[in-house]
Amino acid sequence: MIKKIERVSKKLFQEVFEKGRSFNTPLFSIKIDNSKDEISHFSVVVPKSIFKKAHDRNKIRRIFYATIKNNTNFEFLKNKVIIFICKKEIKNSTKEETISILNNFIDKK
Numbered sequence: 268m269i270k271k272i273e274r275v276s277k278k279l280f281q282e283v284f285e286k287g288r289s290f291n292t293p294l295f296s297i298k299i300d301n302s303k304d305e306i307s308h309f310s311v312v313v314p315k316s317i318f319k320k321a322h323d324r325n326k327i328r329r330i331f332y333a334t335i336k337n338n339t340n341f342e343f344l345k346n347k348v349i350i351f352i353c354k355k356e357i358k359n360s361t362k363e364e365t366i367s368i369l370n371n372f373i374d375k376k
Contacts, residue, residue, distance in 0.1 A: 269332050275310035275348060283348050292368050294357045298350040308348045309335060317355050327353060330362055334369045344373070 275283070287300035302308055311331045313324040331351055335344065357365065 268329070269309055269336075272306055273308055275308045275350060279308060279348055280310065280350065283350055287348070287350070290372070292372055293354075294360055294365060294368055295354055296352045297372065298352070300348045302346045302348050305346060307344050307346060310350045312350065312352045313357075314353065317353060317358055327357060327365075330365055331369065334366050335373075338370060338373050 283298050283300045287298040290297040290299070309332070311328045313327045315324070318324045318327070338344075
């Protein structure tokens with residue numbers, strides 16, 4: 268889980284969707300915008316249409332948050348608002364695949 272101060276508020280969520288940059292990977296889409304404060308904000312959206320049970324959606328969120336927290340290239344993520352939107356392909360992927368794709372994205376940016 269991430270700290271409450273690092274979560275994306277509803278207002279900030281709308282702003283990022285309206286004017287943020289988009290990136291796509293095979294398992295998820297990413298919306299990024301610059302943060303107005305010095306703190307990075309993160310959100311992971313796992314639609315109910317992909318995983319019906321909450322514990323499955325939470326499992327995916329925990330994978331994302333742990334990978335972001337443990338990533339060595341954290342400087343890229345400073346002063347950003349990042350929203351990860353999972354695609355239905357994530358249902359068939361392994362934990363290692365998800366972590367690998369997420370790390371590759373962070374390392375490239």
